[in-house]
Amino acid sequence: MGVYALEQRREGGLIASLWRSRSAATVAAGALIVISWLGARGQFLPPPWTNGGMILAAVLAGHRIARQAFFALRYRVLGIEALVTTAAIGAILIGEYWEAAVVTFLFAFGSYLEGRTMDKSRQALRELLELAPRQATVIRDGVELQVLAEEVQKGEMVLVRPGEKIPVDGHVVKGEAFVNQAPITGESMPVEKGLGDNVYSGTIIQTGYLELIADKVGDDTTFSRIIHMVEEAQERTAPVQRFVERFARYYTPAIMVLAVLVYAITRNVLLALTLLVIACPGALVIATPISIVAGIGNAARKGVLVKGGEYLEMLGSIDVVVLDKTGTLTEGEPRVVEVKGFGAGRDAVLTLAAALERYSEHPLARAITSQADEEGLEYPPVDDFTVLTGHGVKGVLDGQPLLLGNEKLLEREGVAIPEEIRLHLKDQAAMGRTVILLAQAGRIIGAISLADTIRQEAKELVRSLKKAGVKETIMLTGDNPGTARAVAEAVGIDSFQAGVLPEHKAKAIARLQAQGRRVAMVGDGVNDAPAMAQADVGIAMGAIGTDVAIETADVALMDDRLFGLVYIIGLSRAVLKNIRQNLIFAVAVVFLLLAGVLGGRVILGSGMLIHELSVLLVILNATRLLKYQPRP
Amino acid sequence: MKTVRLRLEELACPTCAQKIGQVLEREKGVHSARVAYATATATVEYDPELIDLDRITQVIAKLGYKVIGM
Numbered sequence: 139m140g141v142y143a144l145e146q147r148r149e150g151g152l153i154a155s156l157w158r159s160r161s162a163a164t165v166a167a168g169a170l171i172v173i174s175w176l177g178a179r180g181q182f183l184p185p186p187w188t189n190g191g192m193i194l195a196a197v198l199a200g201h202r203i204a205r206q207a208f209f210a211l212r213y214r215v216l217g218i219e220a221l222v223t224t225a226a227i228g229a230i231l232i233g234e235y236w237e238a239a240v241v242t243f244l245f246a247f248g249s250y251l252e253g254r255t256m257d258k259s260r261q262a263l264r265e266l267l268e269l270a271p272r273q274a275t276v277i278r279d280g281v282e283l284q285v286l287a288e289e290v291q292k293g294e295m296v297l298v299r300p301g302e303k304i305p306v307d308g309h310v311v312k313g314e315a316f317v318n319q320a321p322i323t324g325e326s327m328p329v330e331k332g333l334g335d336n337v338y339s340g341t342i343i344q345t346g347y348l349e350l351i352a353d354k355v356g357d358d359t360t361f362s363r364i365i366h367m368v369e370e371a372q373e374r375t376a377p378v379q380r381f382v383e384r385f386a387r388y389y390t391p392a393i394m395v396l397a398v399l400v401y402a403i404t405r406n407v408l409l410a411l412t413l414l415v416i417a418c419p420g421a422l423v424i425a426t427p428i429s430i431v432a433g434i435g436n437a438a439r440k441g442v443l444v445k446g447g448e449y450l451e452m453l454g455s456i457d458v459v460v461l462d463k464t465g466t467l468t469e470g471e472p473r474v475v476e477v478k479g480f481g482a483g484r485d486a487v488l489t490l491a492a493a494l495e496r497y498s499e500h501p502l503a504r505a506i507t508s509q510a511d512e513e514g515l516e517y518p519p520v521d522d523f524t525v526l527t528g529h530g531v532k533g534v535l536d537g538q539p540l541l542l543g544n545e546k547l548l549e550r551e552g553v554a555i556p557e558e559i560r561l562h563l564k565d566q567a568a569m570g571r572t573v574i575l576l577a578q579a580g581r582i583i584g585a586i587s588l589a590d591t592i593r594q595e596a597k598e599l600v601r602s603l604k605k606a607g608v609k610e611t612i613m614l615t616g617d618n619p620g621t622a623r624a625v626a627e628a629v630g631i632d633s634f635q636a637g638v639l640p641e642h643k644a645k646a647i648a649r650l651q652a653q654g655r656r657v658a659m660v661g662d663g664v665n666d667a668p669a670m671a672q673a674d675v676g677i678a679m680g681a682i683g684t685d686v687a688i689e690t691a692d693v694a695l696m697d698d699r700l701f702g703l704v705y706i707i708g709l710s711r712a713v714l715k716n717i718r719q720n721l722i723f724a725v726a727v728v729f730l731l732l733a734g735v736l737g738g739r740v741i742l743g744s745g746m747l748i749h750e751l752s753v754l755l756v757i758l759n760a761t762r763l764l765k766y767q768p769r770p
Numbered sequence: 771m772k773t774v775r776l777r778l779e780e781l782a783c784p785t786c787a788q789k790i791g792q793v794l795e796r797e798k799g800v801h802s803a804r805v806a807y808a809t810a811t812a813t814v815e816y817d818p819e820l821i822d823l824d825r826i827t828q829v830i831a832k833l834g835y836k837v838i839g840m
Contacts (some may be wrong), residue, residue, distance in 0.1 A: 202834070205834060206833065206834035209832050209833050209834050210789055210793070210833055210834075212832075213792075213793040213796065213832075213833070215789045215792050215793055217786065217788075217789045218786075256810075369775070369809065369811070423807075424807060427806070427807065431809060
């Protein structure tokens with residue numbers, strides 16, 4: 139590309155290289171200013187020398203600014219460079235050499251420092267980019283071949299060895315490995331992968347070896363799409379920012395008009411020129427975007443994808459967090475929680491039930507067999523095994539007919555349910571449990587209670603959310619009120635709505651919003667997509683591998699640790715606070731500068747000093763967000 | 771219509787970003803140009819039949835900024 143020609147080194151002496159290198163020119167200008175100032179103060183240099191030194195400093199630091207101003211003017215755009223150049227030339231013309239040198243030096247030096255500091259906040263994103271896989275080993279026509287990661291074709295066989303990065307999204311066809319998925323999920327505990335498992339581009343094999351078929355390559359991989367979305371998110375402007383930019387668009391020309399008016403009325407050239415220097419409210423314009431960039435960068439590193447600054451801003455002021463029960467607060471899989479024998483031993487009941495359920499794929503059946511396995515029970519095969527409609531099974535063991543199923547199924551099969559057992563069923567239902575009954579020769583001998591177990595971290599969650607500033611937590615579920623109440627009480631959630639069908643979840647959210655509350659909806663991003671869209675902020679958990687969730691959510695937590703939720707809400711509050719600090723400070727600077735200039739207290743050099751310092755302070759404040767750590 | 775994202779060398783001031791965007795949008799064939807100060811990236815939507823990438827980077831270079839990558 140043509141631009142790189144500009145980089146070409148040209149031969150030349152010291153002056154020529156000073157002319158070309160921005161930092162060298164700036165440093166030389168600074169040195170000249172100090173020498174000339176000392177020379178004038180100590181009277182060891184005659185005025186023509188010190189004045190000449192100041193002018194030379196202004197030219198060294200300012201020629202680049204002037205050139206940029208000139209180019210922009212050719213395109214009929216008036217930028218801050220034009221204002222600074224006008225101010226510097228004006229200052230030289232009226233004999234204020236010192237002011238001209240200081241204004242140009244501070245502008246050049248300030249820009250340099252700001253660029254450096256700003257770079258730090260972009261670092262988070264750059265680190266993410268560096269995690270992208272570069273090389274891949276593929277099998278083509280039976281031959282092992284090294285290619286660039288983006289050259290892998292869909293459907294191709296890819297080999298990945300220990301320590302290597304997985305170059306594509308794919309599924310494992312051979313081998314086993316522990317994979318570090320931190321680049322995507324932020325969770326550094328390695329995950330075990332084997333036959334049929336999905337693996338993701340950018341993740342790293344720690345131990346083991348995998349052969350996989352590429353399902354998604356190049357820009358389509360989860361990793362590439364995350365990077366792309368993070369970049370776009372950083373560019374999307376938050377509502378506050380649009381207002382600020384509109385303000386800046388009027389502020390700059392207004393100050394320029396004011397400068398002309400002031401000159402026309404007072405004939406005070408210095409005052410008019412100073413106004414030009416402060417016409418660009420730099421700190422104000424960057425106050426919001428710089429905090430957002432730092433915040434989104436921090437989140438990306440922790441495996442949280444924020445789709446835009448506006449969501450970070452919104453999340454920072456959320457009142458209510460609505461959680462989907464299944465898979466969020468609970469494991470989403472039933473487990474045996476109680477086994478009761480009626481005239482039979484507990485272990486016998488579980489053994490017989492497991493024997494019957496051995497061949498069933500139903501989640502309740504799997505829960506029963508795995509409980510029996512866990513307890514080390516040996517269950518024999520049954521004869522005449524039959525699956526009944528309505529989730530029941532029957533069979534024969536040791537000549538005794540066995541029947542397993544819920545209350546309704548047993549009644550249908552003609553089994554009498556005594557009062558004692560009916561009471562037990564009622565108790566269990568009130569606790570939100572599902573009960574499976576076991577009958578032997580037409581008589582009930584046991585009851586197994588199952589429940590979706592609550593995730594360990596769920597109990598911490600509600601408390602942590604409150605600490606992070608959330609006013610209310612609400613659970614939505616399609617389950618019956620008994621189950622809902624049991625879970626809600628166990629995790630200490632504020633309130634719950636049971637029996638809510640997926641399509642009604644969005645309405646429930648809308649009702650909360652109608653009460654004037656800001657609502658975040660947390661779910662899996664698939665079944666509750668409409669509710670997430672309705673909410674002010676939709677947060678998807680465990681989004682890795684679910685394209686729909688990544689697509690529909692405003693905020694996507696790649697893995698499903700609830701802690702990520704507390705982290706992102708905490709971070710969003712920190713970002714909002716940071717933006718507020720920046721804006722208040724920047725507005726104060728704008729007014730103080732204007733008042734200072736009009737009151738004659740601030741002139742050219744000091745005006746520029748305050749301007750540059752304020753920009754630098756705003757950037758430094760924002761970089762604090764890069765270090766934000768969630769408190770567990 | 772094609773969209774390209776260019777990485778620019780650091781921008782000295784937020785108005786630089788505005789300036790680059792304004793100038794690019796005046797070029798024939800450029801449909802829209804968004805320049806983000808904080809990320810120093812220019813997202814340009816253009817008609818490849820009317821303007822090419824070289825011309826776009828040239829315009830940015832003429833304003834005194836370098837394109838350092840895509």
